[in-house]
Amino acid sequence: MNIGKIGAILGMALIMTSCVSKKQFDALNTNYNQCVTNIGERQREIQDLKGVNAGLASENNLLKGQNDALKSSLDACLANTGKGSANIDKLIGEINSSNKYIKQLISTNSKNDSLNLALSNRLKRSLDNVADGDVQVKVLKGVVMISLSDNMLYKTGDYNILPAAQEVLGKVAKVINDYDTYSVLIEGNTDNVPLNSNNLPKDNWDLSALRATSMAKVLQTKFGVDPARITAGGRSEYNPKTTNASVSGRAENRRTEIIIMPKLDEFLKLMEIAPTKK
Template sequence: MNKRIIVALSVLALVSTSCGSKKKIAALEKQNKECQDLLNSTTVKLNLCLSEKEAMASQIDFLKKNNSELINNMGNMTTLTAQGAQNIEKALETIKEKDLKISRMQDALTKKDSVTLALVTSLKSSVGISDPDIEVNVEKGVVFISIADKMLFKSGSYMVSDRAKEILGKVAKVINDKPTFECMVEGHTDNVPFTGNAILIDNWDLSVKRATAIVRVLTKELKVNPAQLIAAGRSEFIPLVDNNTAENRSKNRRTRIVVMPKIDEFYDMIEKEMKKQK
């Protein structure tokens, strides 16, 4: 009877952990969407400023031509030249202000891309990733390191292999060099039902346990700051390919480490520049 109670409490704890991870994932996805929406709005503003700059350049050409014609027609060189110069000067000041605003927005838009590019370069050089079972790529401004489960775990297990610790040691070095970044460790499975045991019930449990196992290695053995890490299980529901062959199922069994620059810092920077345009 006591064993049944212990098992029930263990399952309840795992479910609670999974729910907490889902909330964190949902919050991060919402935050990422807000940042993407803000990026889109800023791009529209930038295009508008570029159009206004082009219109002002045309106005300067018109003023120069008009000034020349007035001088020729009326012969009052001193008065007309002074007035034309004043108009041109005002137009140039306006364009200078537009250029400054455009430059600020372009800097804001490219800063995150620059940080992301630098991170990818750093990862590829320091981690030394050349194995086809390890991929580093960028999607929507976020860096993903995807590692096939056969390099991390035995089939149906969440015990981290020695080979995996060697790879994770290189990833940990990059994370430790970026103390303001956050990393989410995601466990993914194929769609073959997990038969279950006294600890694991289904693929949800397996994916979560694999994520937390990776997090433990990163924090306890490789000294990564726990505050930078999030453990998440995605089960079988985000496959890379159809689970219709053994090879495809092998591709879908993976652990993905999502490396994210602080979204809040970028969001605040864009928000300040948007307010300057009002």
């Protein structure tokens, strides 16, 4: 019932009773005002409830959307169960293939270790009459390394191979030629004492590189080592074996090393072989 209707009813009551006391009029007026207040509060409550209802409807729609998404995910999981089993089988196959490949690498590495040891022993027997201070042979990190002192190979500050050193190089070359599947790396090394020269070699970089290429040329021209197997380079003073603070230390650092190792391209070919499933 709205305010207008209430007012009309009260008006009619006043007309019908024609005349009322002031006390009765005040009581009726108070009741009228209270009714108006109550109607306003009820209308606000109705608006509040409408807002709550709209919020609940929105939340209900959100929950419905989430429920539909979860149902779709569950259906997808159930549909992929068979595919998951197939993927697990594929993964197991790949693991088995990788294990086989690793075993192949280990087997190849063990074979190379055995060949390196045999090569090292043969070199040591060939050079058993050469002083240990002039020649050292050892297997290091999968390669055979021959370290030759500069006193045996060159004059001070020079890079030409001395005639007396060619007997040793001939013995080394014979073993290198017998192991023809191996690559040969020649590295020149110096101490840190600067060279005083305006001609070649100008400095320790030049000296170390020229000594390496000089040895490579001797192995090629005099002893028939295939030059395609040889790599020559200088490391100057930057690869010392020991301190340069003493005469003996500097003498040890002045050396040329011949490193005999399995051909890198052969090893890379092996690494490029993709594991295949049985």
